[in-house]
Amino acid sequence: MTEYKINTKCVQAGYTPGNGEPRQIPIVQSTTFKYNTSEDMGKLFDLEASGYFYTRLQNPTNDYVAAKIAALEGGTAAMLTSSGQAANFFALFNICECGSHIVSSSSIYGGTFNLISVTMAKMGITVTFVDPDCTDDELNAAFQDNTRAVFGETIANPALTVLDIERFAKAAHAHGVPLIVDNTFPTPVNCRPIEWGADIVTHSTTKYMDGHGAAVGGCIVDSGKFDWMAHADKFPGLCTPDDSYHGITYAEKFGNGGAFITKATAQLMRDFGSIQSPQNAFILNLGLESLHVRMPRHVENGQAVAEFLENHPKVEKVNYSGLKSDKYYHTAQKYLPNGGCGVVSFVIKGGRAAAEAFMKKLRLAAIETHVADARTCCLNPATSTHRQMTEAQLEAAGIPAGLVRMSCGLEDKEDLIQDIRQALE
Numbered sequence: 001m002t003e004y005k006i007n008t009k010c011v012q013a014g015y016t017p018g019n020g021e022p023r024q025i026p027i028v029q030s031t032t033f034k035y036n037t038s039e040d041m042g043k044l045f046d047l048e049a050s051g052y053f054y055t056r057l058q059n060p061t062n063d064y065v066a067a068k069i070a071a072l073e074g075g076t077a078a079m080l081t082s083s084g085q086a087a088n089f090f091a092l093f094n095i096c097e098c099g100s101h102i103v104s105s106s107s108i109y110g111g112t113f114n115l116i117s118v119t120m121a122k123m124g125i126t127v128t129f130v131d132p133d134c135t136d137d138e139l140n141a142a143f144q145d146n147t148r149a150v151f152g153e154t155i156a157n158p159a160l161t162v163l164d165i166e167r168f169a170k171a172a173h174a175h176g177v178p179l180i181v182d183n184t185f186p187t188p189v190n191c192r193p194i195e196w197g198a199d200i201v202t203h204s205t206t207k208y209m210d211g212h213g214a215a216v217g218g219c220i221v222d223s224g225k226f227d228w229m230a231h232a233d234k235f236p237g238l239c240t241p242d243d244s245y246h247g248i249t250y251a252e253k254f255g256n257g258g259a260f261i262t263k264a265t266a267q268l269m270r271d272f273g274s275i276q277s278p279q280n281a282f283i284l285n286l287g288l289e290s291l292h293v294r295m296p297r298h299v300e301n302g303q304a305v306a307e308f309l310e311n312h313p314k315v316e317k318v319n320y321s322g323l324k325s326d327k328y329y330h331t332a333q334k335y336l337p338n339g340g341c342g343v344v345s346f347v348i349k350g351g352r353a354a355a356e357a358f359m360k361k362l363r364l365a366a367i368e369t370h371v372a373d374a375r376t377c378c379l380n381p382a383t384s385t386h387r388q389m390t391e392a393q394l395e396a397a398g399i400p401a402g403l404v405r406m407s408c409g410l411e412d413k414e415d416l417i418q419d420i421r422q423a424l425e
């Protein structure tokens, strides 16, 4: 579907029914698939033929939806996972092993920060975190001989920093490793990291892609552009025979366009089993069908709320890359010309108590540990996710006690502003 525009791909990519077949993607609610002969099935196990045999590895519903997301991001292959956490873990662990090292932006989702810095450390994988605004020298100095990947988020959750994807891709490639970008917040409607040099793109589809707070899920997309064989010494898992798969060498058999996702499916999904349920994939696809219609409204509401807050005397600071005053405005103009997302964060004067009182007064915006769906929601980290921290610790972590993160939904922006105005007053 490369010839169509992104709006059309949101609606129709990934699944084209034949004559008399269902117009909507069928939910293949079956764990297993039937074959006439053992030889037929043997070919699937040897990866000699493509087909389905067990839903832990692959399911047609998931594959239709993954193919749509691959088309949206401009990739060659994709896979759905049970969550965004599983997507980021698989994307990294597909090319890292005990003794490997990762260079990661320090401005990333808390769950991913924990995954890399604590859980993957237990597997013998180390990390160097770099400030997304570090100098080129600082970025290059973070690489080691055993570095296998660079990781960052297009728009970081919750810090809302904007990654200079081209700069990070250049540094990764100069050191012979791929750049993995978590593109959850802008979605491919607002940014396609592969066009800026990213090699692998990940998503928590739980957020805008589903968009209705209905189904947890994740996705990995391969650009097909990284030349694994040119760096074969770094990526033995892709470039040498896999003993657990009859000696297949993924990069040879499936090429740059297919090796990464085939290995992640055949090895990681087989062994870790974090498949998305076909039912959730169906729900995800309903979200994708309107993604291109919803994202501009999230951006419109986020921009309007950010501008209102910026001019309010009770607000100390607003973070939103669509504001001219924002540190990331110029970077966002390059990577997010149509806007980023609907998430705004701001600091209320008066700290923790003021933030708590403000949120109690909100009528439309609900207090939730969630972002990026149709209904506006908000969170004060100091009294929820980070409540164990003292004021001084919060300040040091760049999370002022009065910080509120607001995810602007699809309601009327005038109503949202009115709700915020009455709560502030």
Ligand SMILES: *Cc1c(COP(=O)(O)O)cnc(C)c1O
Residues within 6 Å of the ligand: 083, 084, 085, 086, 109, 111, 112, 153, 156, 157, 182, 184, 185, 203, 204, 205, 206, 207, 216, 217, 218
């Ligand atoms: C939510 C989120 C994740 C984790 O995704 P889950 O679907 O909750 O597992 C990863 N990255 C980003 C940027 C997120 O916002």
